[in-house]
Amino acid sequence: xxxxxxxxxxxxxxxxxxxxxxxxxxxxxxxxxxxxxxxxxxxxxxxxxxxxxxxxxxxxxxxxxxxxxxxxxxxxxxxxxxxxxxxxxxxxxxxxxxxx
Amino acid sequence: xxxxxxxxxxxxxxxxxxxxxxxxxxxxxxxxxxxxxxxxxxxxxxxxxxxxxxxxxxxxxxxxxxxxxxxxxxxxxxxxxxxxxxxxxxxxxxxxxxxxxxxxxxxxxxxxxxxxxxxxxxxxxxxxxxxxxxxxxxxxxxxxxxxxxxxxxxxxxxxxxxxxxxxxxxxxxxxxxxxxxxxxxxxxxxxxxxxxxxxxxxxxxxxxxxxxxxxxxxxxxxxxxxxxxxxxxxxxxxxxxxxxxxxxxxxxxxxxxxxxxxxxxxxxxxxxxxxxxxxxxxxxxxxxxxxxxxxxxxxxxxxxxxxxxxxxxxxxxxxxxxxxxxxxxxxxxxxxxxxxxxxxxxxxxxxxxxxxxxxxxxxxxxxxxxxxxxxxxxxxxxxxxxxxxxxxxxxxxxxxxxxxxxxxxxxxxxxxxxxxxxxxxxxxxxxxxxxxxxxxxxxxxxxxxxxxxxxxxxxxxxxxxxxxxxxxxxxxxxxxxxxxxxxxxxxxxxxxxxxxxxxxxxxxxxxxxxxxxxxxxxxxxxxxxxxxxxxxxxxxxxxxxxxxxxxxxxxxxxxxxxxxxxxxxxx
Numbered sequence: 176x177x178x179x180x181x182x183x184x185x186x187x188x189x190x191x192x193x194x195x196x197x198x199x200x201x202x203x204x205x206x207x208x209x210x211x212x213x214x215x216x217x218x219x220x221x222x223x224x225x226x227x228x229x230x231x232x233x234x235x236x237x238x239x240x241x242x243x244x245x246x247x248x249x250x251x252x253x254x255x256x257x258x259x260x261x262x263x264x265x266x267x268x269x270x271x272x273x274x275x
Numbered sequence: 276x277x278x279x280x281x282x283x284x285x286x287x288x289x290x291x292x293x294x295x296x297x298x299x300x301x302x303x304x305x306x307x308x309x310x311x312x313x314x315x316x317x318x319x320x321x322x323x324x325x326x327x328x329x330x331x332x333x334x335x336x337x338x339x340x341x342x343x344x345x346x347x348x349x350x351x352x353x354x355x356x357x358x359x360x361x362x363x364x365x366x367x368x369x370x371x372x373x374x375x376x377x378x379x380x381x382x383x384x385x386x387x388x389x390x391x392x393x394x395x396x397x398x399x400x401x402x403x404x405x406x407x408x409x410x411x412x413x414x415x416x417x418x419x420x421x422x423x424x425x426x427x428x429x430x431x432x433x434x435x436x437x438x439x440x441x442x443x444x445x446x447x448x449x450x451x452x453x454x455x456x457x458x459x460x461x462x463x464x465x466x467x468x469x470x471x472x473x474x475x476x477x478x479x480x481x482x483x484x485x486x487x488x489x490x491x492x493x494x495x496x497x498x499x500x501x502x503x504x505x506x507x508x509x510x511x512x513x514x515x516x517x518x519x520x521x522x523x524x525x526x527x528x529x530x531x532x533x534x535x536x537x538x539x540x541x542x543x544x545x546x547x548x549x550x551x552x553x554x555x556x557x558x559x560x561x562x563x564x565x566x567x568x569x570x571x572x573x574x575x576x577x578x579x580x581x582x583x584x585x586x587x588x589x590x591x592x593x594x595x596x597x598x599x600x601x602x603x604x605x606x607x608x609x610x611x612x613x614x615x616x617x618x619x620x621x622x623x624x625x626x627x628x629x630x631x632x633x634x635x636x637x638x639x640x641x642x643x644x645x646x647x648x649x650x651x652x653x654x655x656x657x658x659x660x661x662x663x664x665x666x667x668x669x670x671x672x673x674x675x676x677x678x679x680x681x682x683x684x685x686x687x688x689x690x691x692x693x694x695x696x697x698x699x700x701x702x703x704x705x706x707x708x709x710x711x712x713x714x715x716x717x718x719x720x721x722x723x724x725x726x727x728x729x730x731x732x733x734x735x736x737x738x739x740x741x742x743x744x745x746x747x748x749x750x751x752x753x754x755x756x757x758x759x760x761x762x763x764x765x766x767x768x769x770x771x772x773x774x775x776x777x778x779x780x781x782x783x784x785x786x787x788x789x790x791x792x793x794x795x796x797x798x799x800x801x802x803x804x805x806x807x808x809x810x811x812x813x814x815x816x817x818x819x820x821x822x823x824x825x826x827x828x829x830x831x832x833x834x835x836x837x838x839x840x841x842x843x844x845x846x
Contacts, residue, residue: 200803209712211711213696244715245712250700253696
């Protein structure tokens with residue numbers, strides 16, 4: 176499991192990461208892609224679990240999925256606290272609601 | 276180097292899945308821990324002792340004649356019997372003990388051959404797979420004689436039909452007269468009214484009981500998505516206990532008022548439903564007798580203190596038949612049996628599976644072929660999802676077109692994931708690709724597909740239902756195999772190599788569908804994707820053909836939808 180992000184991750188967060196990885200490897204190719212964001216929801220969840228642990232990270236990942244729908248936002252949307260927000264794409268691109 | 280290792284990990288994981296699949300899904304032999312079994316037996320025997328610490332007696336172990344075990348017909352011929360005859364059921368009641376232990380369903384056969392034997396739900400005591408229901412009273416005072424499994428009952432008639440109930444009676448010789456009126460409806464429900472008249476001159480305290488006893492663990496489908504074994508709705512909650520768990524973990528005792536309890540197979544159920552106002556102590560137990568496992572589900576009702584000169588009564592129903600969903604609903608409604616429909620394993624997504632179930636049955640009655648009903652239903656589900664899927668397919672197809680650019684970009688920023696993600700979004704913008712429909716719709720759809728899958732798995736209408744050609748039973752695996760060239764070579768391949776035509780079609784359509792999607796950025800994911808159709812082909816080969824057909828058809832529809840979009844987009 177060397178390719179799971181984060182080196183100091185709690186056991187519950189690790190378990191969730193393994194589940195997400197399982198989804199990425201075995202389910203996602205079959206279902207196809209539908210994500211409106213970069214990083215994708217599953218990658219976001221992985222990152223959030225690594226950075227913020229099972230509870231907070233899991234909640235952040237859940238909230239991300241909840242806004243990934245046809246009337247939600249789209250664009251570049253990194254995990255908060257990763258130190259990469261300053262590279263954020265223009266906010267109008269990230270937050271603009273698409274017309275349908 | 277890292278990629279190479281990931282590939283090996285992927286292959287190892289695939290093999291682990293295949294092996295694990297065999298391990299978990301193949302029917303496993305009964306546990307052989309002799310010591311535990313002996314201890315278990317002692318425990319159970321201890322339980323049968325008259326008084327427990329709380330001074331409440333327990334239900335006896337059920338009829339267990341000492342005579343040698345014989346086959347069904349011989350066991351039936353042994354004791355005098357009351358014939359049961361209804362439009363859908365034939366069977367008999369053993370007059371000794373008043374046990375209901377012979378039920379044959381007139382509408383269901385063991386295989387799809389028209390002359391194959393009819394299904395037996397209950398089997399006579401003394402036969403090698405005895406399975407029966409017994410009723411009676413337990414006396415608080417052990418010296419009071421109550422009917423038991425050797426009691427010679429006197430019957431009011433030698434035949435039980437829907438229009439003609441039968442009454443059994445017995446006098447204990449010291450003033451207690453026991454009566455038992457048994458009736459049956461046109462389907463699978465018995466009604467048992469027990470009464471006792473006390474002319475003994477002194478008060479007696481009696482507890483009514485009912486039990487279902489089954490000898491030997493039946494062959495289960497072995498799929499973990501389906502419960503087979505003891506179950507019940509106790510205190511409004513469904514309780515399911517696996518045969519193995521009961522043998523290993525010991526008896527489970529619970530109190531409830533109302534509800535039902537019994538033992539279920541995939542399609543058949545035997546269940547007791549005492550009056551809904553009766554306070555019950557229910558028990559699920561296992562013990563070893565005559566070298567075979569015995570599973571028992573029983574209840575003990577509230578104490579009746581029968582004063583000298585007065586009477587007491589108790590009523591219960593017994594279901595023994597096929598789990599037809601509309602029939603269970605009707606009984607739940609008519610007799611106030613809480614959640615009786617949960618005898619069908621609808622699973623977590625009950626609110627989806629049950630309507631799907633009813634709709635599929637309705638479709639089946641309309642078109643007359645369950646396989647065709649599955650195809651139609653899948654089209655309808657797809658139609659509902661169409662707009663959402665379309666949006667995602669459009670986005671994916673556009674991405675597919677830009678694949679060379681994306682690959683180049685990824686190569687350029689291969690050490691900077693954030694930069695990759697930003698460039699990706701910039702590409703979307705530059706090429707005016709509309710965003711996909713999102714992950715939430717996908718997450719919402721997963722339960723829908725799982726529910727459909729579950730419905731197909733448990734639906735009794737799929738049993739022995741033919742599709743076309745070589746599929747004569749949608750609930751059984753595709754009987755053909757690639758490895759004997761679909762029957763051209765006279766050889767029966769081992770289970771592992773029974774890869775039928777439909778699983779192959781499923782695998783191929785899955786492969787084609789994946790080809791339409793853009794390659795994933797993650798190299799491990801890309802490698803696994805190549806193996807996935809192969810893994811699924813092997814895995815699904817042992818699944819009911821109806822499910823594989825559904826899956827293949829679903830793939831075909833997805834491909835058609837996506838191809839059409841690509842055609843319109845000029846890709």
